[in-house]
Amino acid sequence: MWRVPDSGLSRRDVLCGGGVAMFSYLVVGLLGGAKPVRAQVLSGPVPEVDRLAVRVVTDSYQLAIAPNMKVGEVEVERIGMPAAGKSLLGEFGLSMHLESRRGDQVRNMLLDFGFTPGTLNNNLGMLGIAPESIDALILSHGHYDHFGGLVGFLQQNRGKLRADLPLYLGGEECFCTREWTIGKPVDFGYLDRKALADAKVKVVFAEAPAVLADHAFTTGQIPVTSFEKVLAPTRMTIGVQDGIGCFPDKLPERKRMAHVIPDDFEHELATCFNVKGRGLVVLTSCSHRGVVNSVKRAMEISGVKKVHAVAGGFHLAPQKEDYVRETVTALKEINPTTSSQCTAPERCS
Secondary structure (H helix, E strand, C coil), X not given: CCECCCCCCEHHHHHHCCCHHHHHHHHHHHHCCCCCEXXXXXXXXXXXXXXXXXEEEECCCCCCCCCCEEECCEEEEECCCCCCCCXXXXXXXXXXXXXXXXXXXXXXEEXXXXXXXXXXXXXXXXXXXXXXXXXXXXXXXXXXXXXXXXXXXXXXXCCCCCCCCEEEECCHHHHCEEEECCCCCEECCCCCHHHHHHCCCEEEECCCCEEECCCEEECXXXXXXCCCCCCCCEEEECEEECCEEECHHHCCHHHCCCCEEECCCCCCCCXXXXXXXCEEEEEEECCXXXXXXXXXXXXXXXXXXXXXXXXXXCXXXXXCHHHHHHHHHHHHHHCCCEEECCCCCEEEC
């Protein structure tokens, strides 16, 4: 039986008394955590920027001797050979730095945080990305290889980060504890709510399309409307125990009474920019909901039909060849200027 510390109320007592929301409020308050706020909902035209640079901070590998290059209108700048004794680190997971410009306004955002803080902090330092310059944090979905470096990043840079730094999430599901279920089930971690509160991060839920730092927008939750299938390499546990996990009353109604359910990634977000004269840049991060669904959602909510670039994970590796071919055909119909799965720390402008 779960208990709210020092309250004398069990979880069952509160739930049976019809006080689910009250239970959530009590636990968050006793943990010292700030109540999540809702993002500024997108209304009217999406923001437009003059220029966007996307830098891959963490990915599975980096090739120091790879040359700079240009793909269509996209310039790719690589860090090159580092000094002796220093190296960019590669690991399972993803993190990207986004720098946008509109006139004399500059916005810096960090999208996802890789698997470990050591790699994230090392690579941010080598790439010259100042933590104090960051205007917003974005988590695409609740998988450890996308948020594992976050808490360590916040702890190392305590005092440098801007006050009330927003962290945009696709909803409460990001906090659910998870297990990896391909092969023998193993613990896949959890997003530490208390650590976020201790770091004074402002948690912002963006289930609906929303504006990010005045320059970008998020798709909000992505409906599955194409042929794409949502695979479930993880399962999530519903509920809070010892301050860890997700509050059932904050989840969609059909999930509230469940205990353990396969991930459907309903909380996944794609991050988007509308670049003047070029069109949409859609950063999919992982595409669990489907890369085609993600891009079409960005086009639908923005009203912008021209797609300049699609980048991130496409999650095609487990699929059969026919499925991959269908995805390629659908992307060709969308006709982006360029599309690329992220590889190696590099800067794309």
